[in-house]
Amino acid sequence: MSDLPKHVHVQEEGPREGFQIEPGPIATADKIRLIEALAETGLKHIQVCSFVSPKIVPGWADAEATVEGFKARPGVHYTALWFNEAGLNRALAFRDKLTIGGSISLTASEGFTKKNLNRTHADNLAAMRKQTAAHLANGVAVTRIGVMAAFGCNYQGDISPAQVVKTIEDGFAIAEEAGVTITDLSLADTMGWAIPPRIERTIAEVRSRWPDKRITLHLHDTRGLAVANAHAAIKLGVDRFDATVGGLGGCPFAGQKGAAGNICSEELVLLCEEMGIETGVDLDKLIEVGRMAEAIVGHQLPSELIHAGSLDAFRRQAA
Amino acid sequence: MSDLPKHVHVQEEGPREGFQIEPGPIATADKIRLIEALAETGLKHIQVCSFVSPKIVPGWADAEATVEGFKARPGVHYTALWFNEAGLNRALAFRDKLTIGGSISLTASEGFTKKNLNRTHADNLAAMRKQTAAHLANGVAVTRIGVMAAFGCNYQGDISPAQVVKTIEDGFAIAEEAGVTITDLSLADTMGWAIPPRIERTIAEVRSRWPDKRITLHLHDTRGLAVANAHAAIKLGVDRFDATVGGLGGCPFAGQKGAAGNICSEELVLLCEEMGIETGVDLDKLIEVGRMAEAIVGHQLPSELIHAGSLDAFRRQAA
Known part of the structure; x- marks a missing residue:
């Protein structure tokens, strides 16, 4: 067990992964609300959007409005995704607010x-x-x-x-x-x-x-x-x-349209914290954000933990 | 890795766990259909019902009708659950068909x-x-x-x-x-x-x-x-x-009403087979039964694999 890390860095990609794949339009205000709530949990890396062609990914037509809209929390790295020079240039317009690598x-x-x-x-x-x-x-x-x-x-x-x-x-x-x-x-x-x-x-x-x-x-x-x-x-x-919080996202490739998204942030945090590995994340707050994400997309998300609640919540009740 | 077993026994409890917790009434014929389909996948242990008070678990009021109704496949052990002597006696009425331990x-x-x-x-x-x-x-x-x-x-x-x-x-x-x-x-x-x-x-x-x-x-x-x-x-x-196939079931205890059920049989089989451990189960058939279970209960089940499909199915396409 000596190889266990002391700290695990959870890089949240729920907004970017989730909102690019949701079929319905998600209001920019909801995207902003989710990003701001994520930053309150202790997460230090949050990928907030994709700078991609709105023709290919209509869910990110409001990438600029989203980045403009959220209030940045000091110490949190907000990142974005792009695939070509046009996307890079759109990201660079926000180099004061985004961590661009x-x-x-x-x-x-x-x-x-x-x-x-x-x-x-x-x-x-x-x-x-x-x-x-x-x-x-x-x-x-x-x-x-x-x-x-x-x-x-x-x-x-x-x-x-x-x-x-x-x-x-x-x-x-x-x-x-x-x-x-x-x-x-x-x-x-x-x-x-x-x-x-x-x-x-x-x-x-x-x-x-x-x-x-x-x-x-x-x-x-x-x-x-x-x-x-x-x-x-x-x-x-x-x-x-x-x-991704709640397990937002999916897999649009080859007959997997109903497939689950990324590993759930909160299940990863639970695993780490129960193993004695720090994440810096407040799990109960993150579970609340997972529930918020589920309410925003309007359908059940794959995370089991947001439906069951944390162990610490039950420990407090039992004590 | 020398402790890895050569064979893992998957003891299917989907019918018993699943149908006791579903809110809507499930037709006896559907229960029988699921039990018979499970036996076609290579599973050797299938828990088919609970002999419990219908007042406490209305979902198993038809335990007798279910056990009477399914056609047993030779070599498969069909089991049941009971919690008291009344339940035991109901199970014993089927000792030729059920494996009673x-x-x-x-x-x-x-x-x-x-x-x-x-x-x-x-x-x-x-x-x-x-x-x-x-x-x-x-x-x-x-x-x-x-x-x-x-x-x-x-x-x-x-x-x-x-x-x-x-x-x-x-x-x-x-x-x-x-x-x-x-x-x-x-x-x-x-x-x-x-x-x-x-x-x-x-x-x-x-x-x-x-x-x-x-x-x-x-x-x-x-x-x-x-x-x-x-x-x-x-x-x-x-x-x-x-x-349980599809991850049927749930957790009716202490504020976990929306919680997931048991470990999914088909995800366990996938893990074992990909690790080179035999289960005797035809995974593609089991995934089909998981989809059948989802159709029977009429809502999304927790299994991710039934929505994504097996790796072997993609391997065959890619070959």
Whole structure:
């Protein structure tokens, strides 16, 4: 148990992941309300929106209005997502309010790259070279390599740790060419293929190759295994996870339209806190925000914990 | 990894757990349809009903009609639940069709015993002595000690491994007095308090005391941690789990009316099969039965996997 981290960083992505996939329009005021409530829970990283084409993602047509609207809490990093230079420029308009960092975003499955981005892996590498240059030209540091579909892919099947390592190598080649220093590697189980032993093997391979890089896991609960996967990673010392309050989000890929979203932030916090690992998050407050998220989207969210309540609430009653 | 079992036994309790808690009346024909479909998946243990007072559990007023109605598949053990001699007698009417075994059912939390059964722990021990005698008088073997609330309790808070050991000792005292041989210990996380380290500690304590007894875990997914808990137990060699298709069931205790049910059978099967552990269950068929269960109850069930589909289905498409 000596590998257990002392602190786990929960990087909240509920607003961005959740509101891009909800079918109904969500009022900008509700998005702002959720972002502000999340910041009151002790979360230090909140991804607030996507700067994407409103034609492709109508749910984020109000990205600017949302970022303008929320009151920032000191000490909280608010981030956003973008996929091209147009999106980057929209984000840069808010560089005083948002924490803007660049990422080299790759996919371990060429099948996914083709279906999702309509690019070959080589095309995608070229696009990432161009995007890295754009980041640097705008004074945005590029410190992260992200790998989507790192544990399996609906279009290509299983993904081996060797394919993940190869993909990260491609990212390092782009970084080296551009003269940037990568500190962080992010592995995403985009379509919910991970199981604990696969998490363990992939992390072991990536770590043995790049022992000094920090690893973030982006887990989806598509098949109900996200918490088990997080637990396996925590036992190996992984201390950074993307997560969404209430389990907001989904999986729009290949016949999974009804599928669950990301790992629930509050279930991850419960797991950590019960294991004696700090998160800095007030779980009872976070559960309340999960209930708020459920009320905002107007349908049941996958989080079980927001329906059951925390253990501490029952401990207080029992005492 | 040498403790991993080769085979995990999934003991399906969906019909019994699910239909006792659903608010709407479920047609007997639908119950029968689900039981018969479950038997086609390769599951070898299916708990089909509760013989309880229809005043207390109206959902099982048709227990007899259900057991009479389904066509038994050879090689499948159909079981039932009862809490007193009246229930036992109703079950015994079907001893040719049902596998009838006796259990000494205790609770590690006196707070729960009082609230749920309106008995002290001492009263409950007396009731179990009486019930064991009734089992034996009817030629029913008593081979199992069950412990509810083995990981925590909404009324009493945390439950220590020592309390679980003490409760099992009480069960062994009853067994010895009655001259029966216990082969199985069943630990239930009745209200969803377990986390992986608590599972590991409790199993370690119970095993060090009774190394030759088989352990079954009955897990609830009340706070989203059931699969992580099962994984922790499997890594310790635990190879018997109660589970419910679709995650049928719930938790009627103490302000958890909206809470999730048991660990989903199909998510447990997915975990095992992907870890290379046999279950004898056809996962794609089981997912179809989960969808059938969802259609029968008429609302979304907690299982994520029935909404996403199996990995093998995507592997076949990708190949």
